[in-house]
Amino acid sequence: MSAIATAPAQDHHDDHGHHHKQTFITKYIFSTDHKMIAKQYLITGILMGIVGIMMSVLFRLQLAWPEESFVIFEWLLGDKWAPEGVMTPSIYLALVTIHGTIMVFFVLTAGLSGTFSNLLIPLQIGARDMASGFMNMLSYWLFFISCVIMLSSLFIESGPASAGWTIYPPLSALPQAIGGSGMGMTLWLISMAIFIASSLLGSLNYIVTVLNLRTKGMSMMRLPLTIWAFFITAVIGVVSFPVLLSAALLLIMDRSFGTSFFLSDIYIQGEVLSHQGGSPVLFEHLFWFLGHPEVYIVILPAMGIVSEVLATNSRKPIFGYRAMVASILAIAFLSTIVWGHHMFVSGMNPFLGSVFTFTTLLIAIPSAVKAFNWITTLWKGNLQMNPAMLFSIGFVSTFITGGLTGIILGDSTLDINVHDTYFVIAHFHLVMGISAIYGLLAGVYHWFPKMFGRMMNKNLGYVHFWITAVGAYGVFFPMHFIGLAGLPRRYYTNTAFPYFDDLADVNVIITVFAIITAGVQVVFLYNFFSSIFFGQKATQNPWNATTLEWTTPVEHIHGNWPGAIPSVYRWSYDYSKMNLDGTDYVIPGQDFVPQNVPLQDHEEELNH
């Protein structure tokens, strides 16, 4: 390691006034330190992930072997929801609903963006902490409360929310229509309202921090792509989450106070309801105005992480930095004007369908640019196959596979016949589910040394990656075909239609892969938790990366840098840069130049 890279970190100044005695509670529970909050987000996210993935295994069992008795159902769901071990339709729908909610919001929004925005924004831009540490703490604890409320809804008598994670009214508004729309739905809405507050507090903090607290020399165009991704994600969140909040509030009014925003002309259980004049389509608009940007809120942080990990482990600059930034901006802008592609057959004016087809297919262009740039980043690299690198390559693979089918779904004509079938399930699980989880895992493997001062076991990481990679394709690739066969999603069983009998064996294959894939995550959990305590001690910059977080000491300190905050003199991708003569790297014998290293003699200054 270069003396130049570590110079600022080596002299210890204890006089900058950030050290004071911390109790267990202020250090681990009500901490205002961004690094601790990041860990809290990550571990909460992982725990929610365990619940969400377990749910998917349960309903996959039901789909492969419909209405068969399983001991595990009896054990986990109890006599009420699984009499004699056979899953009931109500709990099937509840599992599907809560699986979606947990994975999208609690794991992939809070667990991914919450963890890495908190960890990396101050460290990579050269700030001592977030703009408001207190708001940051508040954001985590609101998230925690919303998790508790969501999980508690699993235990109430009428069952958890079960109208699908999109909670379209009137189904979600009327307890007469489905059991889960009683107390379960109330708790769902309260939990989500708190979640949105948490997300907004977090996002505002990220935006302010990135704009105001960059260290000297850290211009916007010198930011690592991770920060660009987190920054833009936060902007999209601030723009779109309030709309979901308004939809949730209006739904609460309809449910509890007799208003008619979304309800009209309803006759149910022998009586006409007094609601008049509302429209469920209005709810769909409001929901998807968040719902579609939400998928970019999920995927952009993963893209940022992958860009960073790919460049570091390829020992090459990310290809086309400016194009990468531009495509993040383009995706962010377009993401707010494509929501209608979820509603081609909702009954809205077909002309709107044309407009949304146009904007939706436009979004394929920046996505394609990103995919090509990642592939080119690998080209002629010196690839270091660390587990984080494998997950990043896996990300590019699943992002392409899943993204391409978006061209079919985004086309209103083709959507008519695959709308709400398993084709959609295959598409979005690959492109935002699996890909975002790969991004999350890449981030965990890559920044684990920064978070816990120890390394994760690489061999367990390899086992984890390969079985997950095979399994994820095994689960979701076959789904395209049963979707094209016309099989609808959210069906408790397909046996009511003998026409679908020949799809049963495909469903068995999918479930077997799902069980294997879910099972191998135990390897990750073991690796993660045991490495926190027993992992090999990390060095300061284990991956030889250029970004600022690796100039901080391994031991976490309040304020991040013991001395002055380092200044920045270059962009974050000077990997394998040669000196002017082309005889050696810029710093002889070292294939990377950290951002805090000034321009060297014999180095060409480049404008990226």
Add this chain to the structure above:
Amino acid sequence: MTVFLVIIVLALLAVTGWQMSKIFQLSKGPGAESSEIANDNDNRQQAKLMLWFMIFLYVGMAYSFWHWSKLYLPESASEHGNEVDTLMFISIGLIMVVQVITQALLHWFAYKYQGKKGNRALFFADNDKLEFIWTIIPVITLAGLIIYGLFTWSDIMNIGEDEDPIVIEIYAKQFSWQARYAGEDNTLGEANVRFIEGINTVGLNVNDSYADDDKITTELHLPVGKKVLFKFRSQDVLHSAYFPHFRAQMNVVPGMVTQFAFTPDITTAEMRNSDYMVDKVKTINEIRKENSEILMAEGEAPLDSYEFDYFLLCNKICGDAHYNMQMKIIVESEEEYNQWLSEQDEFAAVMESQE
């Protein structure tokens, strides 16, 4: 053939396991670095696995297309559906070309450029020309797809009034469908949930004379070759009327009337006799026979043997029995259709008989 796939997967997993055990051995051997950072050895092993993974991916895709392409719906039974299918096949072809090329590049680069101590990566930060090329190619391709798609979309969704279509209302409630034929006047009578009372289950206005000749049925009969305009109405929650064989779908929204029109062009009898359907029904009946034997061994009733019929299903989560909300559709010649329709009771007559 499922066995074949399972064997391939197991073989690949075995290869993975074998390579893994080698890695473990090597990493534990004397003199090996005990670092958790990938060394040259790891790079080589993992790069090789990338290549194996690429093979898995391609074999998997080939297998899926080879065996499961037949799961695609039969030839469209509506006129516009053929357009939809053509566009679908063009799109699938196109994305598979991109998929095959990009996945090959990705995994091949991952294999080819495996890290070695002493190797130098190329400092290659940008290239405007390359980036321009891969921006403009998607732009052109997508422009083509968008234009094709939009023309087809407006053809399907713009219902020409001059064609004088047959008007049929599809009425949805938890968890069944009904059809309402407009009768002689081809005009549906006024309806609202507030008129629901007794046997007037779809809420027709008894004072509206247009309603008198309406006919309400639980089976949907359609004449072949005539354009049908469907008006959808729901009495309780959102449903979605999905006619997979006709490439048609529209949500059914309480509080408003949605619509979709298509012209069925293959009768039920023709579809039953098509090669595709004969094969499919045969396969299904074999599966059902096997399942029946298992059921009978357990002392339960066997499954009925299956005969194909078009169906309408609900494709928007609508409650506990959402999975079993269906209606039989019969496409037949115009004479058969008229014959059947004339046997159905008119609304006014039904109401009178009740009094």
